Amino acid sequence: MASISLTVNKKKYQIDADPEMPLLWAIRDLIGLKGTKFGCGMAQCGACTVHLDGEAVRSCVTLLGRADGQEIVTIEGISDNTSHPLQKAWIELQVPQCGYCQSGQIMSAAVLLRENPHPTDQDIDEAMMGNLCRCGTYTRIRKAIHRAAEIMNG
Amino acid sequence: MKTGQKIKRRDFIRIVALPGAALFIVGYLDIKNKAPQIVNLSASAPGARINAYVFIDSSAGITIYNHRPEMGQGTFESIPMIIAEELEVDIAKVNIMASPADRKLYGDQMVVGSSSISGNFELMRRIGAAAKETLITAASNRWHVLQGDCYANDATVIHRSTGKKLTYIELAEDASRLSPPQNPKLKDPKDFTIIGTSPPRKDIPSKTNGEAVFGLDCSVKGMLYASVERSPVFLGRLVSYDDSKAKAVKGVKYVLKTQRNVWGHRREGVAVLADTYWAAAQGRKALEVKWDNGDLESWSTKKIKEDYKKASAQDGVIFEEKGNFSKVYDSAPVKIEVSYETPYQAHVPMEPMNAIVYAKKDSCEYWGSTQNPNGFRSQLARQCGIAEDNVTIHYTYMGGAFGRRSLTDVAEEAADLSMKTGMPVQVVWTREDDLTQGPFRACSLNVCKGALDSEGNPIGLEHKVICQDIRNQTGDDDRATDGIAGGINTDYLIPNMVIKGVLRKLYIPISYWRSVYHSTNCFAHESFIDELAVAAKKDPLDFRLSLLKNHERYTALLKAIAEKTGWYRPPQKDTGKGVAIVERSETFVAAVAEIAAKDGNVSVMKITVAIDCGIVVNPDIIKFQTEGCVVMGLTAAYKSGLTIEKGRVVEQNFNNYAMMRINECPEIEVIVMKNSYDPSGGGEPGLPPVAPALTNAIFNLTGKRIRELPFNLDMV
Ligand code: FES
Ligand code: FES
Numbered sequence: 001m002a003s004i005s006l007t008v009n010k011k012k013y014q015i016d017a018d019p020e021m022p023l024l025w026a027i028r029d030l031i032g033l034k035g036t037k038f039g040c041g042m043a044q045c046g047a048c049t050v051h052l053d054g055e056a057v058r059s060c061v062t063l064l065g066r067a068d069g070q071e072i073v074t075i076e077g078i079s080d081n082t083s084h085p086l087q088k089a090w091i092e093l094q095v096p097q098c099g100y101c102q103s104g105q106i107m108s109a110a111v112l113l114r115e116n117p118h119p120t121d122q123d124i125d126e127a128m129m130g131n132l133c134r135c136g137t138y139t140r141i142r143k144a145i146h147r148a149a150e151i152m153n154g
Numbered sequence: 155m156k157t158g159q160k161i162k163r164r165d166f167i168r169i170v171a172l173p174g175a176a177l178f179i180v181g182y183l184d185i186k187n188k189a190p191q192i193v194n195l196s197a198s199a200p201g202a203r204i205n206a207y208v209f210i211d212s213s214a215g216i217t218i219y220n221h222r223p224e225m226g227q228g229t230f231e232s233i234p235m236i237i238a239e240e241l242e243v244d245i246a247k248v249n250i251m252a253s254p255a256d257r258k259l260y261g262d263q264m265v266v267g268s269s270s271i272s273g274n275f276e277l278m279r280r281i282g283a284a285a286k287e288t289l290i291t292a293a294s295n296r297w298h299v300l301q302g303d304c305y306a307n308d309a310t311v312i313h314r315s316t317g318k319k320l321t322y323i324e325l326a327e328d329a330s331r332l333s334p335p336q337n338p339k340l341k342d343p344k345d346f347t348i349i350g351t352s353p354p355r356k357d358i359p360s361k362t363n364g365e366a367v368f369g370l371d372c373s374v375k376g377m378l379y380a381s382v383e384r385s386p387v388f389l390g391r392l393v394s395y396d397d398s399k400a401k402a403v404k405g406v407k408y409v410l411k412t413q414r415n416v417w418g419h420r421r422e423g424v425a426v427l428a429d430t431y432w433a434a435a436q437g438r439k440a441l442e443v444k445w446d447n448g449d450l451e452s453w454s455t456k457k458i459k460e461d462y463k464k465a466s467a468q469d470g471v472i473f474e475e476k477g478n479f480s481k482v483y484d485s486a487p488v489k490i491e492v493s494y495e496t497p498y499q500a501h502v503p504m505e506p507m508n509a510i511v512y513a514k515k516d517s518c519e520y521w522g523s524t525q526n527p528n529g530f531r532s533q534l535a536r537q538c539g540i541a542e543d544n545v546t547i548h549y550t551y552m553g554g555a556f557g558r559r560s561l562t563d564v565a566e567e568a569a570d571l572s573m574k575t576g577m578p579v580q581v582v583w584t585r586e587d588d589l590t591q592g593p594f595r596a597c598s599l600n601v602c603k604g605a606l607d608s609e610g611n612p613i614g615l616e617h618k619v620i621c622q623d624i625r626n627q628t629g630d631d632d633r634a635t636d637g638i639a640g641g642i643n644t645d646y647l648i649p650n651m652v653i654k655g656v657l658r659k660l661y662i663p664i665s666y667w668r669s670v671y672h673s674t675n676c677f678a679h680e681s682f683i684d685e686l687a688v689a690a691k692k693d694p695l696d697f698r699l700s701l702l703k704n705h706e707r708y709t710a711l712l713k714a715i716a717e718k719t720g721w722y723r724p725p726q727k728d729t730g731k732g733v734a735i736v737e738r739s740e741t742f743v744a745a746v747a748e749i750a751a752k753d754g755n756v757s758v759m760k761i762t763v764a765i766d767c768g769i770v771v772n773p774d775i776i777k778f779q780t781e782g783c784v785v786m787g788l789t790a791a792y793k794s795g796l797t798i799e800k801g802r803v804v805e806q807n808f809n810n811y812a813m814m815r816i817n818e819c820p821e822i823e824v825i826v827m828k829n830s831y832d833p834s835g836g837g838e839p840g841l842p843p844v845a846p847a848l849t850n851a852i853f854n855l856t857g858k859r860i861r862e863l864p865f866n867l868d869m870v
Contacts, residue, residue: 018404018432021430021432022432025431025432028371029373029379029430029431029432030430033364034364034371035363035364036364037368037370037553038370038506039505039506041584041585042585042807042809044807044809045585045808047504074364075364076363076364078363082359087359087363090358091354091358091362094354094355094774094778095358096226096357096361097226097227097554097778097779097782098225098226098503098504098505098551098552098553098554098555099226099360099361099366099368099551099553100368100505100554101504101553102361102362103364106362125817126817128816128817129816129817131815131816132808132813133504134502134503134504134554134556134786134813135226135554136781136782136783136784136785136814136819138815138816138819139781139819139821140781141816142816
């Protein structure tokens with residue numbers, strides 16, 4: 001057990017927990033933010049993607065101890081009122097089917113667009129390869145990222 | 155409604171019940187300003203236990219209850235659209251919520267076989283129309299005018315000659331005291347304004363901001379998390395276990411034996427229960443468990459293939475026969491006999507399996523994602539020894555299902571553990587559990603024989619399916635049911651045809667998987683039709699057209715897809731194309747794959763699918779379901795496949811059970827046919843023709859015939 005301090009979506013948390021616990025379960029079960037999903041537990045599917053100090057990480061393999069003292073953003077904190085350009089584009093193009101993978105998709109795409117406001121299809125493929133969608137929404141995700149870039153760049 | 159302001163019960167009116175039952179129940183709902191949620195998981199929230207489809211309330215407006223669980227198939231939107239159409243309300247202004255699980259009120263709510271729209275279209279129209287007529291009656295009573303002089307539009311009843319108006323909200327209380335008509339008049343389809351459109355789906359915003367609640371996201375006060383160790387050889391018997399190390403993990407509360415049933419087979423496990431999921435998972439790793447797997451460890455993919463090959467010599471059961479196949483085959487100038495093989499596949503919905511059950515003395519509650527809320531209710535009632543009325547099912551959005559969530563097995567484990575501990579228990583499966591425990595899509599061997607006459611006309615075809623049968627997995631009956639013959643097209647005008655099946659019974663559990671036997675048989679059948687076309691030296695699309703010349707719908711589809719893909723254009727260098735068709739859930743589908751050779755590899759450029767599912771409620775839903783079918787079909791063709799070694803599944807997670815990823819996803823185009831046939835299925839029919847369209851294209855490009863799935867695209 002250790003005392004770990006995290007900032008999640010701008011709120012500070014002090015958590016007493018096993019530092020070996022993956023960040024995913026701390027976010028979901030200790031902090032109670034359920035938008036970040038469990039899909040594989042071994043960095044294969046991207047459903048658990050969050051931002052750790054601005055970088056997209058797979059929270060299922062990020063140990064809580066490593067996140068100590070750092071800033072985390074989850075899907076719940078990416079915008080107020082579902083107003084992020086990616087969320088708008090996702091709604092406009094009706095991307096989600098079951099929706100389970102989509103938190104992770106959006107979190108990965110958000111880092112891509114921050115680093116590269118005009119991504120090509122190939123840039124998208126490279127940045128989004130780690131995010132599986134069993135429902136098969138890939139063609140819409142591609143279009144929606146382009147659309148979000150358009151919204152962002154006005 | 156402002157918070158804190160009490161809603162008077164009388165303000166809420168619930169209209170409409172099942173036709174024939176003529177019941178009205180006064181309802182109560184507090185949902186204004188809330189994002190539409192598929193289920194009201196809060197036990198204290200008003201409205202959680204009302205049964206109905208249409209609610210009208212002075213503060214929340216109009217709410218439609220949807221009785222079909224949502225797994226990504228879109229019925230959360232399309233079912234209320236049908237009701238709203240006849241009710242004459244704007245779908246954009248309607249709230250949608252999930253109905254309770256209640257067979258008495260809603261009939262069977264199970265979402266399988268692409269049946270939600272085909273099975274409910276007429277009924278939902280009548281529900282909407284009956285509600286509308288009742289509101290019109292209420293208005294005409296108030297005004298002392300004839301009903302026929304009034305009409306409804308945009309949630310308002312209007313008196314034709316005077317233009318007087320009353321809104322549904324103003325009429326709701328009166329309407330609630332009237333009996334709804336049993337035979338309401340339905341709209342002329344040409345007047346539809348909602349059916350046939352694609353309004354923004356109401357569940358989408360919550361699926362972009364983390365608000366959507368899936369089974370795994372539920373939690374109940376005092377709940378324990380359980381992770382269960384099970385025999386990797388499915389039917390292994392528990393000999394003993396040492397839980398001392400598991401119990402030493404902080405947070406672990408209990409270690410208990412448990413079991414579940416899968417199609418009549420009892421499957422045992424050892425559960426570790428803890429106050430966090432992480433502690434339960436750690437405790438499980440620390441368990442030492444001994445299994446007696448008997449001689450089941452001798453099974454492997456190789457042994458199964460050998461067994462199937464041997465079994466293919468059996469005559470099997472005849473499912474369908476016309477003419478006399480063996481007679482023409484014996485004397486035919488051209489004969490072909492080939493076999494096709496497909497592997498076991500896992501469903502792997504992105505949300506791993508899970509269930510919360512709280513079994514109390516006289517009641518039981520379930521929280522989770524299920525395709526089969528009524529089946530879960532019955533199972534839990536049986537297991538807890540209580541009446542079904544005392545079981546409450548809180549069904550959530552499903553993070554994918556593909557057939558896996560129709561089975562009650564995970565809820566059985568949770569109920570067993572809840573009864574043993576007296577606590578609410580959430581059983582959480584890992585991805586490894588999902589992949590190694592099944593049940594799976596069955597593997598199969600298909601043996602096809604064909605005969606051509608001297609002009610190259612097909613005169614005989616035999617298709618024999620050798621595989622396990624979902625409906626016959628235990629007991630002594632050794633005959634296959636005709637379920638295993640799905641996806642074999644007997645509409646082809648081949649005068650002598652016979653469809654046969656040979657049953658294999660194995661300890662490996664199988665179940666329904668998106669499009670079921672169509673997903674394996676159609677690969678074999680449509681590959682074989684292609685082989686016959688090649689032998690007959692005919693264009694494969696023309697060959698199919700000529701064999702279906704009396705079939706209006708297939709003909710229209712094939713012509714549409716030929717035009718869209720430029721089928722008859724002279725081929726470009728280093729490209730290939732293939733076609734395949736299927737009927738599934740009364741829907742007709744044609745798929746064309748276009749591929750190209752690039753740097754010595756084959757790459758899939760584009761998949762085009764034309765789908766005819768009769769009257770379309772929401773074209774965009776048909777489109778995205780078909781896009782999903784293409785991705786899942788391609789994945790099963792050349793990415794994923796389960797292998798068995800030492801009686802157990804080799805693939806454990808997405809690292810070796812590979813899924814298609816975004817960089818591998820080709821362009822997909824979906825053509826939704828327009829006609830006035832009765833509505834039919836949309837969720838599965840796009841899948842079966844994808845694999846054979848692709849392998850037929852590969853033959854077209856390379857001359858290499860692929861007869862075994864999955865294949866390695868890089869090695870073609
Ligand atoms: S759950 Fe973390 S990558 Fe799959
Ligand atoms: S939308 Fe279902 S897994 Fe992506």
